[in-house]
Amino acid sequence: MAGGADPLSGLNDAQRRAAEAVTGPVAIIAGAGTGKTTTITHRIANQVRAEAFEAASVLAVTFTEKAAGELKRRLAQLGVEGIEARTFHASALKQLGTLWPRHTGHDLPEILNAKAQILNPIANGLPGAYRFLPRRELAGEIEWAKNRLVNPAGYLEAIEAEGRTPPLPADLMQRTFQAYERTKGDRRMDFEDMLLMLVRLLDDEPEAASLVRERFHAFTVDEYQDVNPLQQALLDRWIGGRDELCVVGDDYQTIYTFTGASPSHLLTFPDRYPHAAVVRLEENYRSSPQVLTVANALSRAMGG
Ligand SMILES: Nc1ncnc2c1ncn2[C@@H]1O[C@H](COP(=O)(O)OP(=O)(O)OP(=O)(O)O)[C@@H](O)[C@H]1O
Ligand SMILES: [Mg+2]
Numbered sequence: 001m002a003g004g005a006d007p008l009s010g011l012n013d014a015q016r017r018a019a020e021a022v023t024g025p026v027a028i029i030a031g032a033g034t035g036k037t038t039t040i041t042h043r044i045a046n047q048v049r050a051e052a053f054e055a056a057s058v059l060a061v062t063f064t065e066k067a068a069g070e071l072k073r074r075l076a077q078l079g080v081e082g083i084e085a086r087t088f089h090a091s092a093l094k095q096l097g098t099l100w101p102r103h104t105g106h107d108l109p110e111i112l113n114a115k116a117q118i119l120n121p122i123a124n125g126l127p128g129a130y131r132f133l134p135r136r137e138l139a140g141e142i143e144w145a146k147n148r149l150v151n152p153a154g155y156l157e158a159i160e161a162e163g164r165t166p167p168l169p170a171d172l173m174q175r176t177f178q179a180y181e182r183t184k185g186d187r188r189m190d191f192e193d194m195l196l197m198l199v200r201l202l203d204d205e206p207e208a209a210s211l212v213r214e215r216f217h218a219f220t221v222d223e224y225q226d227v228n229p230l231q232q233a234l235l236d237r238w239i240g241g242r243d244e245l246c247v248v249g250d251d252y253q254t255i256y257t258f259t260g261a262s263p264s265h266l267l268t269f270p271d272r273y274p275h276a277a278v279v280r281l282e283e284n285y286r287s288s289p290q291v292l293t294v295a296n297a298l299s300r301a302m303g304g
Contacts, residue, residue, distance in 0.1 A: 019042040021279075030280060044220060052218075067223065142176075147231075223248075
């Protein structure tokens with residue numbers, strides 16, 4: 001990052017502490033608008049600036065393409081180029097693109113963009129009024145299971161353990177899930193398969209795992225409260241027992257609960273990494289002007 005702006009300038013004390021911790025596990029826990037994304041971009045810039053890591057060996061993971069683009073844009077503003085900022089799915093797809101053919105000898109299966117295509121004929125064969133159930137509900141239930149690494153055989157046990165009510169009677173839902181997987185076959189992959197296949201490949205092929213681990217040395221996850229067990233499993237494979245993970249999240253704002261996300265991954269981070277630096281960001285930059293406006297209006301209304 002030759003000649004770029006000082007990555008620590010403009011940060012408040014807590015943000016600076018996080019950005020200065022260029023190695024080792026770091027958990028940043030904070031509410032909306034407290035500068036979480038700002039902090040991780042400055043930390044990544046500082047990791048490169050302090051020569052703790054080369055830009056090309058840093059992987060920043062997000063949940064949406066938009067967030068990945070935003071991260072890249074902010075890094076570019078800080079003068080850092082060459083960082084991989086991608087969604088879990090885009091990262092997985094890129095890695096599978098080379099590793100899958102090399103290690104399995106097969107082409108990568110075709111991407112299945114919508115489950116409804118496969119679910120329609122299966123749902124049409126359901127008894128009684130069940131066949132009118134929105135396909136989205138069936139797809140959602142299958143996604144819930146797959147995002148928790150639950151296959152059709154383990155489905156009944158999983159919903160019982162979670163006290164979960166499926167959209168169909170449990171045994172019927174299990175058969176629907178089974179039929180979905182069977183019909184999809186090996187030549188198509190849905191979005192969860194993309195992550196699952198990479199998790200399995202990295203488990204089964206030590207050489208593939210080494211390649212990925214040699215490529216990436218430091219990991220950062222924005223909006224980590226949204227991570228689900230499948231994504232966490234992949235992240236664990238990428239990290240491979242190393243310590244170089246920085247997560248940032250808001251324990252109040254999980255929006256992906258339906259996919260199995262839970263802030264517990266965020267909140268248990270210090271248990272999993274007992275020597276993690278934990279930083280709380282308290283200052284809210286976004287809503288304070290609004291809060292001030294309301295407070296001012298109130299005070300005027302009350303003759304203050
Ligand atoms: N130390 C700071 N000084 C001044 N402004 C700041 C500081 N940190 C962050 N901001 C500003 O606050 C706003 C929110 O920052 P940012 O997007 O990083 O927050 P966030 O916590 O990631 O928000 P969200 O919850 O929406 O993801 C931005 O406009 C950013 O420039
Ligand atoms: Mg953010």
